[in-house]
Amino acid sequence: MAEDAVGGTLTGTRIRQQRLARGIAQGALASQAGISPSYLNLIEHNRRKIGGRILLRLAEVLEVDPQTLSHGSEAALIAALREAAGEAAEIGDAEGAAAPDLDRAEEFAGRFPGWAHLLAGTLRRAQAAARQVDALSDRLAHDPQLAASLHEVLSVVTAIRSTASILVETPALEQEWRARFHRNLGEDSQRLAEGAERLVRYLDDGPATGRDILSPQDEMDRFLAAADHHFDVLEQGGDVDAVIAQSDLRPGTGAHVLARAALETYRTDATALPQTVLLAAVKRHGLDPLALAQEADVPLPRLMRRLAAMPEEAVGPIGLISVDASGAIGTLKPLEGFAVTRLAGACPLWPLFRASAQPAMPLRQRIVQPGRGAQPVQAIAASEAAAPPSFNMPPLMRSFMLLLPDTPEDRDAAPMPVGTACRICPRTGCAARREPSVLGNTEDAKL
Amino acid sequence: MSSQVLLIEDEPNIIEAITFILSRDGWQVRSHSGGHDAMDVVRARQPELIILDVMLPGRSGFDLLADIRSDAGLAHIPVLMLTARGQRKDREMAEKAGASMFMTKPFSNADMLEAVRALAGRA
Numbered sequence: 100m101a102e103d104a105v106g107g108t109l110t111g112t113r114i115r116q117q118r119l120a121r122g123i124a125q126g127a128l129a130s131q132a133g134i135s136p137s138y139l140n141l142i143e144h145n146r147r148k149i150g151g152r153i154l155l156r157l158a159e160v161l162e163v164d165p166q167t168l169s170h171g172s173e174a175a176l177i178a179a180l181r182e183a184a185g186e187a188a189e190i191g192d193a194e195g196a197a198a199p200d201l202d203r204a205e206e207f208a209g210r211f212p213g214w215a216h217l218l219a220g221t222l223r224r225a226q227a228a229a230r231q232v233d234a235l236s237d238r239l240a241h242d243p244q245l246a247a248s249l250h251e252v253l254s255v256v257t258a259i260r261s262t263a264s265i266l267v268e269t270p271a272l273e274q275e276w277r278a279r280f281h282r283n284l285g286e287d288s289q290r291l292a293e294g295a296e297r298l299v300r301y302l303d304d305g306p307a308t309g310r311d312i313l314s315p316q317d318e319m320d321r322f323l324a325a326a327d328h329h330f331d332v333l334e335q336g337g338d339v340d341a342v343i344a345q346s347d348l349r350p351g352t353g354a355h356v357l358a359r360a361a362l363e364t365y366r367t368d369a370t371a372l373p374q375t376v377l378l379a380a381v382k383r384h385g386l387d388p389l390a391l392a393q394e395a396d397v398p399l400p401r402l403m404r405r406l407a408a409m410p411e412e413a414v415g416p417i418g419l420i421s422v423d424a425s426g427a428i429g430t431l432k433p434l435e436g437f438a439v440t441r442l443a444g445a446c447p448l449w450p451l452f453r454a455s456a457q458p459a460m461p462l463r464q465r466i467v468q469p470g471r472g473a474q475p476v477q478a479i480a481a482s483e484a485a486a487p488p489s490f491n492m493p494p495l496m497r498s499f500m501l502l503l504p505d506t507p508e509d510r511d512a513a514p515m516p517v518g519t520a521c522r523i524c525p526r527t528g529c530a531a532r533r534e535p536s537v538l539g540n541t542e543d544a545k546l
Numbered sequence: 547m548s549s550q551v552l553l554i555e556d557e558p559n560i561i562e563a564i565t566f567i568l569s570r571d572g573w574q575v576r577s578h579s580g581g582h583d584a585m586d587v588v589r590a591r592q593p594e595l596i597i598l599d600v601m602l603p604g605r606s607g608f609d610l611l612a613d614i615r616s617d618a619g620l621a622h623i624p625v626l627m628l629t630a631r632g633q634r635k636d637r638e639m640a641e642k643a644g645a646s647m648f649m650t651k652p653f654s655n656a657d658m659l660e661a662v663r664a665l666a667g668r669a
Contacts, residue, residue, distance in 0.1 A: 253630035261563035
Protein backbone atom coordinates (compact mmCIF):
# COMPACT_ATOMS: atom_id res chain seq x y z
CA MET A 100 0.00 0.00 0.00
CA ALA A 101 1.07 3.55 -0.67
CA GLU A 102 0.95 4.31 3.03
CA ASP A 103 3.55 1.69 3.82
CA ALA A 104 5.90 2.91 1.13
CA VAL A 105 5.63 6.42 2.48
CA GLY A 106 6.12 5.16 6.00
CA GLY A 107 9.27 3.42 4.87
CA THR A 108 10.58 6.59 3.32
CA LEU A 109 10.54 8.27 6.62
CA THR A 110 12.41 5.64 8.59
CA GLY A 111 15.18 5.15 6.03
CA THR A 112 15.65 8.82 5.40
CA ARG A 113 15.84 9.47 9.11
CA ILE A 114 18.48 6.84 9.66
CA ARG A 115 20.52 8.38 6.87
CA GLN A 116 20.11 11.88 8.29
CA GLN A 117 21.04 10.80 11.80
CA ARG A 118 24.11 9.00 10.48
CA LEU A 119 25.24 11.95 8.36
CA ALA A 120 24.62 14.35 11.22
CA ARG A 121 27.03 12.32 13.32
CA GLY A 122 29.58 12.01 10.54
CA ILE A 123 29.52 8.21 10.61
CA ALA A 124 30.33 6.36 7.40
CA GLN A 125 27.72 4.00 6.06
CA GLY A 126 30.09 1.05 6.32
CA ALA A 127 30.98 1.88 9.93
CA LEU A 128 27.36 2.11 11.02
CA ALA A 129 26.53 -1.13 9.20
CA SER A 130 29.32 -3.07 10.89
CA GLN A 131 28.52 -1.71 14.35
CA ALA A 132 24.90 -2.65 13.87
CA GLY A 133 25.86 -6.06 12.56
CA ILE A 134 24.43 -5.74 9.05
CA SER A 135 26.02 -5.51 5.65
CA PRO A 136 26.73 -2.05 4.16
CA SER A 137 24.65 -2.88 1.10
CA TYR A 138 21.68 -3.82 3.28
CA LEU A 139 22.02 -0.54 5.20
CA ASN A 140 22.20 1.25 1.87
CA LEU A 141 18.90 -0.34 0.84
CA ILE A 142 17.36 0.64 4.18
CA GLU A 143 18.59 4.20 3.92
CA HIS A 144 17.10 4.51 0.50
CA ASN A 145 13.86 3.09 1.72
CA ARG A 146 14.06 -0.04 -0.36
CA ARG A 147 13.76 -2.25 2.71
CA LYS A 148 11.38 -1.92 5.56
CA ILE A 149 12.99 -2.46 8.92
CA GLY A 150 11.81 -2.79 12.43
CA GLY A 151 12.51 -4.77 15.55
CA ARG A 152 16.07 -5.67 16.41
CA ILE A 153 17.82 -3.97 13.51
CA LEU A 154 16.05 -0.72 14.20
CA LEU A 155 16.94 -0.99 17.88
CA ARG A 156 20.60 -1.69 17.10
CA LEU A 157 20.83 1.19 14.65
CA ALA A 158 19.21 3.48 17.19
CA GLU A 159 21.68 2.31 19.82
CA VAL A 160 24.69 2.97 17.63
CA LEU A 161 23.30 6.35 16.57
CA GLU A 162 22.46 7.07 20.20
CA VAL A 163 18.91 8.06 19.46
CA ASP A 164 15.54 6.90 20.71
CA PRO A 165 14.23 4.14 18.41
CA GLN A 166 10.95 6.09 18.31
CA THR A 167 12.77 8.91 16.60
CA LEU A 168 13.71 6.60 13.76
CA SER A 169 10.46 4.71 13.50
CA HIS A 170 7.42 6.34 12.05
CA GLY A 171 5.00 5.52 14.87
CA SER A 172 5.55 8.61 16.92
CA GLU A 173 5.13 10.83 13.91
CA ALA A 174 1.92 9.35 12.53
CA ALA A 175 -0.23 11.92 14.28
CA LEU A 176 2.03 14.74 13.14
CA ILE A 177 1.84 13.63 9.53
CA ALA A 178 -1.92 13.24 9.73
CA ALA A 179 -2.07 16.80 11.05
CA LEU A 180 0.07 18.07 8.17
CA ARG A 181 -2.22 16.38 5.64
CA GLU A 182 -5.20 17.82 7.41
CA ALA A 183 -3.65 21.28 7.24
CA ALA A 184 -3.09 20.85 3.52
CA GLY A 185 -6.66 19.67 3.09
CA GLU A 186 -8.09 22.63 4.94
CA ALA A 187 -5.95 25.06 2.97
CA ALA A 188 -7.19 23.52 -0.27
CA GLU A 189 -10.75 23.69 0.98
CA ILE A 190 -10.73 27.40 1.69
CA GLY A 191 -8.82 28.12 -1.51
CA ASP A 192 -5.76 29.35 0.30
CA ALA A 193 -2.53 30.64 -1.17
CA GLU A 194 -3.66 32.12 -4.42
CA GLY A 195 -1.01 31.58 -7.03
CA ALA A 196 1.34 30.01 -4.51
CA ALA A 197 2.52 26.45 -4.87
CA ALA A 198 0.26 23.87 -3.25
CA PRO A 199 1.84 21.68 -0.57
CA ASP A 200 3.18 18.36 -1.84
CA LEU A 201 0.94 15.93 -0.02
CA ASP A 202 3.13 12.99 -0.88
CA ARG A 203 6.11 14.69 0.73
CA ALA A 204 4.43 15.35 4.08
CA GLU A 205 6.43 12.56 5.71
CA GLU A 206 9.67 13.83 4.32
CA PHE A 207 8.83 17.31 5.59
CA ALA A 208 7.99 15.98 9.05
CA GLY A 209 11.16 13.93 9.06
CA ARG A 210 13.52 16.63 7.91
CA PHE A 211 12.00 19.63 9.65
CA PRO A 212 10.27 18.26 12.75
CA GLY A 213 10.30 21.65 14.46
CA TRP A 214 8.56 23.39 11.59
CA ALA A 215 6.17 20.50 11.16
CA HIS A 216 5.17 20.62 14.82
CA LEU A 217 4.76 24.36 14.57
CA LEU A 218 2.44 23.93 11.60
CA ALA A 219 0.45 21.16 13.30
CA GLY A 220 0.20 23.24 16.46
CA THR A 221 -1.02 26.22 14.47
CA LEU A 222 -3.63 24.04 12.80
CA ARG A 223 -4.88 22.74 16.16
CA ARG A 224 -5.08 26.23 17.59
CA ALA A 225 -6.94 27.47 14.51
CA GLN A 226 -9.37 24.57 14.80
CA ALA A 227 -9.91 25.22 18.48
CA ALA A 228 -10.52 28.89 17.75
CA ALA A 229 -12.96 28.03 14.98
CA ARG A 230 -14.83 25.67 17.29
CA GLN A 231 -15.03 28.37 19.89
CA VAL A 232 -16.38 30.84 17.36
CA ASP A 233 -18.95 28.25 16.31
CA ALA A 234 -19.89 27.61 19.90
CA LEU A 235 -20.22 31.32 20.55
CA SER A 236 -22.38 32.11 17.57
CA ASP A 237 -24.36 28.97 18.17
CA ARG A 238 -24.87 30.02 21.71
CA LEU A 239 -26.17 33.41 20.68
CA ALA A 240 -28.27 32.25 17.76
CA HIS A 241 -29.75 29.01 18.96
CA ASP A 242 -29.27 28.86 22.66
CA PRO A 243 -32.78 28.11 23.94
CA GLN A 244 -31.86 29.21 27.43
CA LEU A 245 -30.61 32.56 26.21
CA ALA A 246 -33.63 33.00 23.93
CA ALA A 247 -36.03 32.13 26.74
CA SER A 248 -34.23 34.47 29.12
CA LEU A 249 -34.32 37.33 26.64
CA HIS A 250 -37.93 36.67 25.80
CA GLU A 251 -38.88 36.77 29.44
CA VAL A 252 -37.03 40.01 30.05
CA LEU A 253 -38.54 41.66 26.96
CA SER A 254 -42.03 40.51 27.86
CA VAL A 255 -41.77 41.96 31.34
CA VAL A 256 -40.26 45.17 29.99
CA THR A 257 -43.20 45.45 27.60
CA ALA A 258 -45.68 45.02 30.42
CA ILE A 259 -43.84 47.57 32.56
CA ARG A 260 -43.62 50.08 29.74
CA SER A 261 -47.32 49.83 28.92
CA THR A 262 -48.40 49.91 32.52
CA ALA A 263 -46.11 52.80 33.42
CA SER A 264 -47.29 54.93 30.53
CA ILE A 265 -50.91 54.27 31.44
CA LEU A 266 -50.16 55.53 34.93
CA VAL A 267 -48.32 58.57 33.62
CA GLU A 268 -50.49 59.47 30.66
CA THR A 269 -54.03 58.77 31.85
CA PRO A 270 -55.49 61.86 33.49
CA ALA A 271 -57.80 61.20 36.38
CA LEU A 272 -57.21 57.45 36.50
CA GLU A 273 -59.69 55.80 38.81
CA GLN A 274 -58.30 54.81 42.18
CA GLU A 275 -59.09 51.15 41.59
CA TRP A 276 -57.21 51.03 38.29
CA ARG A 277 -54.35 53.01 39.70
CA ALA A 278 -53.92 50.53 42.55
CA ARG A 279 -54.10 47.62 40.17
CA PHE A 280 -51.50 48.98 37.80
CA HIS A 281 -49.23 49.90 40.67
CA ARG A 282 -49.43 46.34 41.90
CA ASN A 283 -48.68 45.03 38.40
CA LEU A 284 -45.68 47.35 38.17
CA GLY A 285 -44.41 46.08 41.49
CA GLU A 286 -44.72 42.46 40.41
CA ASP A 287 -43.20 43.05 37.02
CA SER A 288 -40.24 45.03 38.30
CA GLN A 289 -39.48 42.17 40.67
CA ARG A 290 -39.68 39.68 37.81
CA LEU A 291 -37.54 41.92 35.65
CA ALA A 292 -34.86 42.11 38.31
CA GLU A 293 -34.81 38.32 38.64
CA GLY A 294 -34.85 37.76 34.88
CA ALA A 295 -32.05 40.25 34.30
CA GLU A 296 -30.01 38.68 37.06
CA ARG A 297 -30.43 35.23 35.49
CA LEU A 298 -29.42 36.60 32.12
CA VAL A 299 -26.34 38.31 33.49
CA ARG A 300 -25.32 35.21 35.43
CA TYR A 301 -25.73 33.14 32.30
CA LEU A 302 -23.64 35.48 30.17
CA ASP A 303 -21.08 35.85 32.95
CA ASP A 304 -20.38 32.16 32.77
CA GLY A 305 -18.78 32.79 29.38
CA PRO A 306 -15.08 33.01 28.67
CA ALA A 307 -14.68 36.14 30.76
CA THR A 308 -14.71 34.02 33.91
CA GLY A 309 -12.10 31.66 32.55
CA ARG A 310 -14.58 28.93 31.81
CA ASP A 311 -14.20 27.59 28.29
CA ILE A 312 -17.28 27.71 26.21
CA LEU A 313 -18.19 24.08 26.11
CA SER A 314 -21.27 22.38 24.86
CA PRO A 315 -23.28 20.77 27.66
CA GLN A 316 -22.04 17.38 26.44
CA ASP A 317 -18.41 18.51 26.60
CA GLU A 318 -18.97 19.81 30.09
CA MET A 319 -20.55 16.51 31.12
CA ASP A 320 -17.67 14.57 29.51
CA ARG A 321 -15.22 16.65 31.48
CA PHE A 322 -17.10 16.00 34.69
CA LEU A 323 -17.29 12.24 34.10
CA ALA A 324 -13.69 12.00 32.89
CA ALA A 325 -12.46 13.84 35.99
CA ALA A 326 -14.03 11.05 38.05
CA ASP A 327 -12.64 8.37 35.70
CA HIS A 328 -16.29 7.49 35.07
CA HIS A 329 -16.42 5.91 38.51
CA PHE A 330 -18.36 7.17 41.53
CA ASP A 331 -17.65 5.49 44.86
CA VAL A 332 -20.53 7.31 46.53
CA LEU A 333 -23.00 5.79 44.09
CA GLU A 334 -21.36 2.37 44.34
CA GLN A 335 -22.18 2.50 48.03
CA GLY A 336 -25.79 3.40 47.45
CA GLY A 337 -25.20 7.13 47.99
CA ASP A 338 -27.19 10.00 46.66
CA VAL A 339 -26.94 11.53 43.18
CA ASP A 340 -27.48 14.98 44.66
CA ALA A 341 -24.50 14.54 46.94
CA VAL A 342 -22.25 13.73 43.98
CA ILE A 343 -23.49 16.55 41.82
CA ALA A 344 -23.24 19.06 44.67
CA GLN A 345 -19.51 18.26 44.87
CA SER A 346 -19.01 19.10 41.20
CA ASP A 347 -18.65 22.55 39.73
CA LEU A 348 -21.64 22.02 37.44
CA ARG A 349 -24.08 24.89 37.82
CA PRO A 350 -27.71 24.08 38.51
CA GLY A 351 -29.99 25.01 35.65
CA THR A 352 -27.40 24.39 32.94
CA GLY A 353 -27.69 21.76 30.25
CA ALA A 354 -24.56 20.04 31.57
CA HIS A 355 -26.09 19.79 35.03
CA VAL A 356 -29.19 18.12 33.59
CA LEU A 357 -27.13 15.70 31.48
CA ALA A 358 -24.79 14.80 34.32
CA ARG A 359 -27.72 14.22 36.66
CA ALA A 360 -29.36 11.87 34.15
CA ALA A 361 -26.06 9.99 33.70
CA LEU A 362 -25.64 9.65 37.46
CA GLU A 363 -29.23 8.46 37.95
CA THR A 364 -28.58 5.72 35.40
CA TYR A 365 -25.28 4.92 37.14
CA ARG A 366 -27.04 4.57 40.48
CA THR A 367 -29.77 2.32 39.10
CA ASP A 368 -27.16 0.18 37.34
CA ALA A 369 -24.99 -0.03 40.45
CA THR A 370 -27.95 -1.16 42.54
CA ALA A 371 -28.78 -3.88 40.01
CA LEU A 372 -25.20 -5.04 39.69
CA PRO A 373 -22.94 -4.02 42.60
CA GLN A 374 -19.23 -3.61 42.00
CA THR A 375 -18.22 -6.50 44.30
CA VAL A 376 -20.54 -8.91 42.48
CA LEU A 377 -19.35 -7.80 39.07
CA LEU A 378 -15.65 -7.92 39.93
CA ALA A 379 -16.07 -11.40 41.41
CA ALA A 380 -17.75 -12.51 38.19
CA VAL A 381 -14.96 -10.92 36.13
CA LYS A 382 -12.47 -13.02 38.12
CA ARG A 383 -14.30 -16.15 36.97
CA HIS A 384 -15.16 -15.24 33.38
CA GLY A 385 -12.71 -12.52 32.41
CA LEU A 386 -14.08 -9.67 30.31
CA ASP A 387 -16.62 -11.83 28.54
CA PRO A 388 -19.70 -9.62 28.40
CA LEU A 389 -22.14 -12.38 27.51
CA ALA A 390 -21.04 -14.72 30.30
CA LEU A 391 -21.02 -11.83 32.77
CA ALA A 392 -24.47 -10.62 31.73
CA GLN A 393 -25.82 -14.12 32.02
CA GLU A 394 -24.35 -14.75 35.43
CA ALA A 395 -25.40 -11.37 36.81
CA ASP A 396 -28.77 -11.67 35.09
CA VAL A 397 -28.72 -8.14 33.70
CA PRO A 398 -29.30 -6.94 30.12
CA LEU A 399 -26.13 -6.50 28.07
CA PRO A 400 -26.30 -2.68 27.83
CA ARG A 401 -26.46 -2.45 31.61
CA LEU A 402 -23.54 -4.83 31.98
CA MET A 403 -21.57 -2.76 29.47
CA ARG A 404 -22.26 0.42 31.41
CA ARG A 405 -21.18 -1.28 34.61
CA LEU A 406 -17.95 -2.60 33.09
CA ALA A 407 -17.12 0.88 31.83
CA ALA A 408 -17.67 2.21 35.35
CA MET A 409 -15.23 -0.20 37.01
CA PRO A 410 -11.87 1.15 38.19
CA GLU A 411 -9.21 0.74 35.54
CA GLU A 412 -6.85 -1.03 37.97
CA ALA A 413 -9.44 -3.81 38.33
CA VAL A 414 -10.51 -4.39 34.74
CA GLY A 415 -8.04 -2.49 32.56
CA PRO A 416 -9.00 0.24 30.10
CA ILE A 417 -12.55 -0.03 28.80
CA GLY A 418 -14.32 2.40 26.47
CA LEU A 419 -18.04 2.95 26.01
CA ILE A 420 -20.00 4.92 23.45
CA SER A 421 -23.76 5.28 23.30
CA VAL A 422 -25.91 6.80 20.58
CA ASP A 423 -29.56 7.66 20.29
CA ALA A 424 -31.70 6.67 17.33
CA SER A 425 -30.46 9.63 15.29
CA GLY A 426 -26.83 8.59 15.78
CA ALA A 427 -26.00 11.46 18.13
CA ILE A 428 -23.39 10.42 20.67
CA GLY A 429 -24.58 10.36 24.27
CA THR A 430 -22.15 8.59 26.57
CA LEU A 431 -18.55 8.90 25.50
CA LYS A 432 -15.85 7.14 27.47
CA PRO A 433 -12.90 6.89 25.12
CA LEU A 434 -10.53 3.96 24.86
CA GLU A 435 -6.98 4.85 23.96
CA GLY A 436 -6.27 3.91 20.36
CA PHE A 437 -9.86 4.36 19.23
CA ALA A 438 -10.66 7.92 18.25
CA VAL A 439 -14.15 9.33 18.73
CA THR A 440 -15.32 12.89 18.22
CA ARG A 441 -18.58 14.56 18.95
CA LEU A 442 -17.76 17.32 16.49
CA ALA A 443 -18.20 15.49 13.22
CA GLY A 444 -20.61 12.63 12.69
CA ALA A 445 -19.17 9.24 13.60
CA CYS A 446 -18.26 6.46 11.17
CA PRO A 447 -21.44 4.58 10.18
CA LEU A 448 -19.47 1.37 9.86
CA TRP A 449 -19.12 1.00 13.62
CA PRO A 450 -21.06 -2.02 14.90
CA LEU A 451 -22.69 0.50 17.24
CA PHE A 452 -24.91 1.68 14.41
CA ARG A 453 -25.98 -1.81 13.45
CA ALA A 454 -26.94 -2.94 16.92
CA SER A 455 -30.42 -1.45 16.83
CA ALA A 456 -31.32 -3.14 13.54
CA GLN A 457 -31.79 -6.41 15.41
CA PRO A 458 -32.03 -5.37 19.03
CA ALA A 459 -32.11 -8.92 20.33
CA MET A 460 -28.83 -9.77 18.60
CA PRO A 461 -25.73 -8.34 20.27
CA LEU A 462 -22.75 -7.83 17.98
CA ARG A 463 -19.09 -8.53 18.54
CA GLN A 464 -16.50 -7.42 16.06
CA ARG A 465 -12.81 -6.67 15.94
CA ILE A 466 -12.47 -3.27 14.32
CA VAL A 467 -9.57 -1.03 13.42
CA GLN A 468 -9.40 2.62 12.52
CA PRO A 469 -7.10 3.90 9.79
CA GLY A 470 -3.58 5.06 10.55
CA ARG A 471 -0.40 3.16 11.05
CA GLY A 472 -0.44 3.56 14.81
CA ALA A 473 -4.01 2.34 15.15
CA GLN A 474 -4.62 -0.77 17.23
CA PRO A 475 -7.54 -3.09 16.58
CA VAL A 476 -10.10 -3.11 19.36
CA GLN A 477 -12.89 -5.47 20.34
CA ALA A 478 -16.27 -3.83 19.89
CA ILE A 479 -19.37 -5.28 21.52
CA ALA A 480 -22.61 -3.56 20.59
CA ALA A 481 -26.12 -3.97 21.95
CA SER A 482 -29.33 -1.95 22.09
CA GLU A 483 -31.98 -1.26 24.65
CA ALA A 484 -35.27 0.58 24.63
CA ALA A 485 -34.67 4.18 25.63
CA ALA A 486 -38.19 4.70 26.96
CA PRO A 487 -41.00 2.60 28.40
CA PRO A 488 -43.07 0.88 25.70
CA SER A 489 -46.21 2.41 24.25
CA PHE A 490 -48.92 0.49 22.44
CA ASN A 491 -48.56 0.19 18.68
CA MET A 492 -45.37 2.21 18.63
CA PRO A 493 -41.95 0.85 17.70
CA PRO A 494 -39.55 1.16 20.63
CA LEU A 495 -37.24 4.13 20.77
CA MET A 496 -33.81 2.52 20.81
CA ARG A 497 -30.49 3.51 22.28
CA SER A 498 -27.35 1.59 21.39
CA PHE A 499 -24.16 0.98 23.29
CA MET A 500 -20.74 -0.10 22.11
CA LEU A 501 -18.21 -1.41 24.57
CA LEU A 502 -14.59 -1.09 23.50
CA LEU A 503 -12.07 -3.57 24.87
CA PRO A 504 -8.36 -3.67 24.11
CA ASP A 505 -7.34 -6.36 21.65
CA THR A 506 -6.25 -9.62 23.28
CA PRO A 507 -4.00 -12.29 21.73
CA GLU A 508 -6.91 -14.77 21.53
CA ASP A 509 -8.78 -12.33 19.32
CA ARG A 510 -6.10 -12.08 16.72
CA ASP A 511 -7.36 -14.94 14.57
CA ALA A 512 -10.07 -12.77 13.05
CA ALA A 513 -8.98 -10.00 10.68
CA PRO A 514 -10.18 -6.67 12.05
CA MET A 515 -12.86 -4.89 10.08
CA PRO A 516 -11.63 -1.52 8.85
CA VAL A 517 -13.73 1.37 10.13
CA GLY A 518 -13.09 5.11 10.46
CA THR A 519 -13.41 7.93 12.95
CA ALA A 520 -15.34 10.49 10.95
CA CYS A 521 -15.38 10.89 7.16
CA ARG A 522 -13.70 14.27 7.26
CA ILE A 523 -10.46 12.90 8.63
CA CYS A 524 -10.69 9.39 7.22
CA PRO A 525 -8.21 8.42 4.49
CA ARG A 526 -9.97 5.21 3.47
CA THR A 527 -10.80 5.05 -0.19
CA GLY A 528 -13.64 3.38 -2.00
CA CYS A 529 -15.82 3.43 1.11
CA ALA A 530 -19.52 2.98 0.41
CA ALA A 531 -20.35 4.70 3.69
CA ARG A 532 -18.52 7.92 2.88
CA ARG A 533 -20.77 10.96 3.22
CA GLU A 534 -18.31 13.80 2.76
CA PRO A 535 -14.88 14.04 1.18
CA SER A 536 -11.90 13.64 3.42
CA VAL A 537 -9.64 16.58 4.02
CA LEU A 538 -6.73 14.17 3.72
CA GLY A 539 -6.71 14.63 -0.03
CA ASN A 540 -7.91 11.35 -1.51
CA THR A 541 -8.93 12.90 -4.77
CA GLU A 542 -9.88 9.61 -6.38
CA ASP A 543 -12.54 9.14 -3.75
CA ALA A 544 -14.89 11.83 -4.98
CA LYS A 545 -17.86 9.48 -4.95
CA LEU A 546 -20.07 10.29 -1.99
CA MET B 547 -70.11 47.04 13.92
CA SER B 548 -68.78 45.31 17.00
CA SER B 549 -65.31 46.92 17.06
CA GLN B 550 -64.08 43.85 18.82
CA VAL B 551 -60.36 43.13 19.21
CA LEU B 552 -59.16 39.69 20.14
CA LEU B 553 -55.83 39.73 21.99
CA ILE B 554 -53.96 36.42 22.01
CA GLU B 555 -51.05 36.82 24.43
CA ASP B 556 -49.76 34.89 27.42
CA GLU B 557 -48.38 37.66 29.61
CA PRO B 558 -51.19 38.66 31.99
CA ASN B 559 -49.96 42.17 32.71
CA ILE B 560 -49.54 42.95 29.02
CA ILE B 561 -53.12 41.73 28.50
CA GLU B 562 -54.27 44.01 31.26
CA ALA B 563 -52.42 47.06 29.94
CA ILE B 564 -53.44 46.61 26.31
CA THR B 565 -57.02 45.88 27.32
CA PHE B 566 -57.06 49.08 29.32
CA ILE B 567 -55.64 51.27 26.52
CA LEU B 568 -57.86 49.87 23.79
CA SER B 569 -60.97 49.91 25.99
CA ARG B 570 -60.39 53.58 26.67
CA ASP B 571 -60.26 54.08 22.91
CA GLY B 572 -63.66 52.52 22.51
CA TRP B 573 -62.73 48.97 21.64
CA GLN B 574 -64.27 45.91 23.07
CA VAL B 575 -61.27 43.74 23.98
CA ARG B 576 -61.37 40.00 24.51
CA SER B 577 -58.22 38.14 25.46
CA HIS B 578 -57.03 34.59 25.27
CA SER B 579 -53.74 33.21 26.52
CA GLY B 580 -53.40 29.62 25.24
CA GLY B 581 -52.03 28.50 21.89
CA HIS B 582 -53.82 25.18 21.39
CA ASP B 583 -57.43 26.31 21.55
CA ALA B 584 -56.92 29.80 20.16
CA MET B 585 -58.46 28.88 16.78
CA ASP B 586 -61.74 27.90 18.46
CA VAL B 587 -61.84 31.28 20.17
CA VAL B 588 -61.15 33.10 16.88
CA ARG B 589 -63.97 31.22 15.17
CA ALA B 590 -66.37 31.82 18.03
CA ARG B 591 -65.57 35.52 18.40
CA GLN B 592 -65.17 36.53 14.74
CA PRO B 593 -63.28 39.65 15.89
CA GLU B 594 -62.70 42.68 13.73
CA LEU B 595 -59.01 42.62 14.53
CA ILE B 596 -56.58 40.15 16.08
CA ILE B 597 -53.46 40.99 18.07
CA LEU B 598 -51.32 37.88 18.15
CA ASP B 599 -48.16 37.12 20.12
CA VAL B 600 -45.56 35.00 18.28
CA MET B 601 -44.51 33.00 21.35
CA LEU B 602 -47.57 31.33 22.82
CA PRO B 603 -47.63 28.43 25.20
CA GLY B 604 -48.55 25.30 23.29
CA ARG B 605 -48.46 26.65 19.77
CA SER B 606 -46.48 29.11 17.66
CA GLY B 607 -48.25 32.31 16.67
CA PHE B 608 -47.00 31.72 13.12
CA ASP B 609 -48.91 28.43 12.93
CA LEU B 610 -52.00 30.07 14.27
CA LEU B 611 -51.72 32.87 11.72
CA ALA B 612 -51.36 30.34 8.91
CA ASP B 613 -54.58 28.65 10.09
CA ILE B 614 -56.42 31.96 10.21
CA ARG B 615 -55.26 32.85 6.71
CA SER B 616 -56.28 29.50 5.27
CA ASP B 617 -59.78 29.68 6.75
CA ALA B 618 -62.10 31.33 4.21
CA GLY B 619 -64.30 32.75 6.95
CA LEU B 620 -61.40 34.34 8.85
CA ALA B 621 -58.79 35.14 6.21
CA HIS B 622 -59.92 38.76 5.87
CA ILE B 623 -59.33 39.66 9.53
CA PRO B 624 -56.34 41.98 10.00
CA VAL B 625 -53.70 40.48 12.31
CA LEU B 626 -51.15 42.48 14.26
CA MET B 627 -48.22 40.25 15.24
CA LEU B 628 -46.25 40.89 18.42
CA THR B 629 -42.80 39.50 18.96
CA ALA B 630 -40.11 39.89 21.55
CA ARG B 631 -37.45 39.60 18.89
CA GLY B 632 -37.13 42.24 16.23
CA GLN B 633 -34.96 40.02 14.10
CA ARG B 634 -35.44 40.22 10.39
CA LYS B 635 -36.16 36.52 10.29
CA ASP B 636 -39.20 36.90 12.52
CA ARG B 637 -40.43 39.84 10.48
CA GLU B 638 -40.00 37.90 7.24
CA MET B 639 -41.76 34.90 8.70
CA ALA B 640 -44.62 37.08 9.88
CA GLU B 641 -44.99 38.69 6.48
CA LYS B 642 -44.87 35.34 4.76
CA ALA B 643 -47.47 33.91 7.08
CA GLY B 644 -49.75 36.82 6.19
CA ALA B 645 -49.45 39.24 9.11
CA SER B 646 -51.02 42.61 8.37
CA MET B 647 -48.61 44.41 10.67
CA PHE B 648 -45.68 43.50 12.90
CA MET B 649 -44.73 45.07 16.19
CA THR B 650 -41.66 44.47 18.34
CA LYS B 651 -41.78 44.32 22.12
CA PRO B 652 -41.40 46.56 24.00
CA PHE B 653 -43.79 48.88 22.10
CA SER B 654 -45.31 52.10 23.33
CA ASN B 655 -48.99 52.44 24.05
CA ALA B 656 -49.25 55.16 21.44
CA ASP B 657 -47.76 52.84 18.77
CA MET B 658 -50.21 50.14 19.74
CA LEU B 659 -53.19 52.47 19.51
CA GLU B 660 -52.03 53.86 16.20
CA ALA B 661 -51.49 50.39 14.76
CA VAL B 662 -54.91 49.16 15.85
CA ARG B 663 -56.63 52.26 14.46
CA ALA B 664 -54.76 51.96 11.15
CA LEU B 665 -55.60 48.29 10.76
CA ALA B 666 -59.24 48.84 11.64
CA GLY B 667 -59.46 51.73 9.17
CA ARG B 668 -58.02 49.54 6.49
CA ALA B 669 -60.35 46.69 7.33
